[in-house]
């Protein structure tokens with residue numbers, strides 16, 4: 041027996057029928073924290089689950105392989121290919137193309153793009169946590185429901201790493217002070233490359249409403265969300281005379297989910313003045329067509345809301361609003377783990393008591409489990 045579930049991206053140029061073996065449901069699934077998953081998606085982990093056979097066409101009743109022409113293929117190694125939506129950047133599929141032999145060649149689909157997750161996928165654990173050098177997002181997602189998640193250093197079944205584990209950061213110790221003042225960010229193919237600097241006199245110039253992460257966008261919060269007292273909420277600790285960090289947190293809104301394929305997307309909220317384009321040595325420019333970083337592709341997810349991603353490897357890089365151009369949301373998966381660890385606690389103050397737009401999350405066991413853990 042086969043259970044079919046539809047998968048679709050935000051722009052809906054890609055809609056597929058995904059075949060799962062009914063007797064294997066729900067499929068226990070691991071979040072992958074490897075360098076390739078983080079830097080090719082901009083997310084802190086990869087959220088793909090294996091299915092039987094090929095992505096199928098939705099236009100025929102019978103099982104027919106789907107046309108993949110609206111997807112861009114990118115190989116992160118000779119053994120793995122990734123397929124992202126050429127328009128909206130959703131990381132639809134991951135394909136094992138390695139060694140010959142049936143079991144080594146298979147497809148996986150992004151969990152966040154499935155129309156139904158309950159009863160289809162069940163979170164089991166974390167793999168390749170060792171590559172984060174600081175535990176990455178695995179330290180934020182310790183258990184799902186009443187189940188403690190496995191935390192493998194590499195693939196499933198090998199050595200496990202305890203919560204709070206840290207590797208020695210090679211670059212930080214080699215370059216000492218220097219890497220304390222800036223940190224590099226890059227996508228897997230290195231088309232997108234920038235550095236961020238510590239908060240300075242420019243960092244408090246923007247005036248911005250609160251994000252949903254800090255002030256949930258309910259009706260009674262309308263006035264408060266406008267930030268009438270002009271708090272510089274992105275600088276942390278709040279109210280410090282010399283803030284050292286930036287606000288970071290997760291978002292579960294449908295736009296984030298369907299433009300990425302992840303169930304939650306991790307963002308860092310930063311002044312544009314502190315994001316330096318390494319090709320020009322100037323603060324990054326996204327509005328001016330002539331000064332935008334080459335190879336960055338734009339997707340308008342709703343009126344005045346822009347998302348920027350690498351057109352070659354598909355990594356999500358930025359999110360910004362037309363009425364808030366002094367501040368950018370930076371995809372947290374791009375930062376150089378060798379400098380500060382994948383989660384970069386030395387740079388980012390992670391909000392743990394709320395996920396932005398958690399009310400919009402699809403009601404599945406995984407997301408409920410993750411939010412419960414965060415709110416504990």
Ligand SMILES: [Zn+2]
Pocket residue numbers: 049050051052053054125126127128129130
């Ligand atoms: Zn799309």
Ligand SMILES: [Zn+2]
Pocket residue numbers: 072073074075076077078086168
């Ligand atoms: Zn991976």
Ligand SMILES: [Zn+2]
Pocket residue numbers: 227228229230231232350351352353354355
């Ligand atoms: Zn790239």
Ligand SMILES: [Zn+2]
Pocket residue numbers: 291292293294295296297305396397
């Ligand atoms: Zn969002």
